[in-house]
Amino acid sequence: MKASVYCIAKTVEQAEAIVLDLKQQGFSADAISALLPDKRGTKDFAHEHNTKAPEGATTGGVAGLGVGAALGWLAGIGALAIPGVGPFIAAGPIMAALGGAAVGTAAGGVIGALIGMGIPEIEAKRYDDKIRGGNILLSVHTDDGKQKDIAKEVFKRHHADDISSGSEASAK
Template identity: 70%
Template sequence: MKNAVYCIAQTREQAETIVHSLKDAGFPNTQISVLFADKSGTRDFSHEQNTKMPEGATTGGIAGMGAGAALGWLAGIGSLAIPGVGPFIAAGPIMAALGGAAVGGATGGMIGGLIGMGIPEYEAKLYDGKIQGGNSLISVHTENSDQVDAVKEIYKRAGAEDIHSTSEGSAPHKAA
């Protein structure tokens, strides 16, 4: 059964710590997603912009990650513009989900994209507000309950907030 485990990191450093811990625990970069608002412009990241879709989604490679090396390890990291919502940095499977929302001009923008990924609406609204407030959303797609438990433990050790998991065919669960 496929599962996804989500959390909120309050700082970029905390997000880096979580991603590094997930990498050390053996989770592949293709199963980890990170999303945060790009409020810093190019001060923290050097973007190599490549327009992939003329309808509004812009993705590109990230170079010069410096202290952001753990995030640079993730698959498909780049910038993403969601019309009416703003610029974001995204990596992993969330990039494709939100890229589709951006291109389609989906109602609800980011919330619609998060719901499309299987996040319940009330959690998607919570995450949307936290991301726009400067926090990072991290998710890991897992194969079994042992991996779900391992991810939740990594999140808890790092002090992450709003830890939730979802699985196909079941209701969402909040971490204890």
């Protein structure tokens, strides 16, 4: 059964260690998502990196994003702006989710995308608060119970917070 496992990392260094460990455990770059606040500031975000887009999200280059090699290894990493919420750096399947219709409303941008990825609403709200507080959301998409257990163990080994899992919504 396909499922996702989620956690909160408090620092980029902790997130990097988790991603490297997941990579060593055989998870692919496109199975891992990361979402973190873009702390470069809106002036840099809008002008130097040319990532502000009317539709709310666009992929930028890894250079200058303020993330290390492990997060840079993730699929589709880039900067995005959520109207009314602010700038974020995202990678993996969450980037696609944030680029979809859920971003259309400021209040539901991150929460809507997380719910769309199969996270229960109450947990999505908790994760949204933690991300806005400067933490990093990591998720791993798994194909079976063994992978799910491995991902949870990696999160625990690196002292991640708010570890949870849920079934993924099936695509129609």
